[in-house]
Amino acid sequence: MTKGVQVRVSCRIELDSFEGPLDLLLYLIRRDEIDIYDIPVAHVADQYCTYIRMAQELDLDVASEYLVMAATLTRMKSRALLPRHEGGDDEPDPGAELRRQLILYRTFREIAEELQRSEETWTDIYTSPGERERWSEDTAPAEPGQASLMDLLKALSSLSEEDTEIPSQRIRRTLLTISECIEHLGRRIPPGDTVSFWTIVGPDPTPTRIVSFFITVLELVRRGWIGFQQAYPFSEIRLRRTERWNVDP
Amino acid sequence: MILDRLAREVEALIFASDEPLSIRQLCEYTGSGEDSIHQALDRINGAFREQHHAVGIIEVAGGFRIATESEFGDVVSQLFEGRKPGKLSRAALETLAVVAYSQPCTRMAVESIRGVNCDSAIRTLLEREMIRISGRMETPGRPLLYSTTRTFLEYFGLTDLDHLPRYEEIEELLSMSPSEMEERDLFERREDD
Incomplete structure (x- = not known):
């Protein structure tokens, strides 16, 4: 089999003739007479990567989609090779998602072919009169030379009449570190008392301040330095120090 | 075959309309039922065939319109040369x-x-x-x-x-x-x- 494969992959590579990685995969699957419902992931991954590598060696521009698929296949291959944990193995079959994608894509590709046949038939049928108006002189795409430089200039000037100055404003980034916040919190929460989160944030609740203090609160709760209370979702959060505040610093 | 009044009304409506006419519209404009419209359409197409006309009434995009037979595609396409876009990729x-x-x-x-x-x-x-x-x-x-x-x-x-x-x-x-x-x-x- 390996030898046969080598002979076959040495055929000319025309990545351009494929409509993307799925199309290439379907080609490889058909070429190697693989059952789409039982895809040997490792084999297909190897074949696919060989194809891509050869395309790259030939200095063909390989679109990123092809590389993403190569990475996905390689990952699936390594998954398939790893021993499976016994029991509690919720890992989905790596081939299942690929199979789903391939079947969906293949079906749509067939539909596209059917549409193409309809196009073939209906292109010779002409109706009267409305539909063909679409191909009247007015709506036909512009031919070279049909529009002059003046037309373009006119279009440009009509645009620039509406020009408005783009307002500019310098946005200054205020830095508020977590340690500054902790210090601030220490001053604002008297021992044995509870304080609202919004009191901590202060009278100027910019997004930066809110987020910085919120992260600080999360951090301190994690360390066990403060406790908090919230009666119900979105209600006020009240904070208090725990005994560990003074112990751990 | 001599077409009756209803069939000729239907033919006139479809000929003059710039978009496909639905069964509902045809019923409304002629004051007839759906079955009568379908029979009228059959009679019109029968008459077209009988006399070897190059057009017929077809159903497309939710309505009826007069269309040329596909065998005249080559001749008719000359009318739209350079304007009709190519086939889709x-x-x-x-x-x-x-x-x-x-x-x-x-x-x-x-x-x-x-x-x-x-x-x-x-x-x-x-x-x-x-x-x-x-x-x-x-x-x-x-x-x-x-x-x-x-x-x-x-x-x-x-x-x-x-x-x-x-x-x-x-x-x-x-x-x-x-x-x-x-x-x-x-x-x-x-x-x-």
């Missing part, structure tokens, strides 16, 4: 197929099925008026939603979206989760064996 046809079955849908949805960037295919289809922007999805980024147009139906000679090839099969495939699809695959395989 494979990329455009595939993209159109996905939009047709999952509309309204985003570019991302098309790309996830085709596995490639579909920017230019979508642009071509918009230019050719095969698809249109039908809204925005209320998710982050509010991506544009695309739907097919009546031009699409007319171009491919479809009466309506339900008449897309294998409509139900695709609907089923699209609504399936990977595991369901797998179960079905296994089932199909067993049938094959």
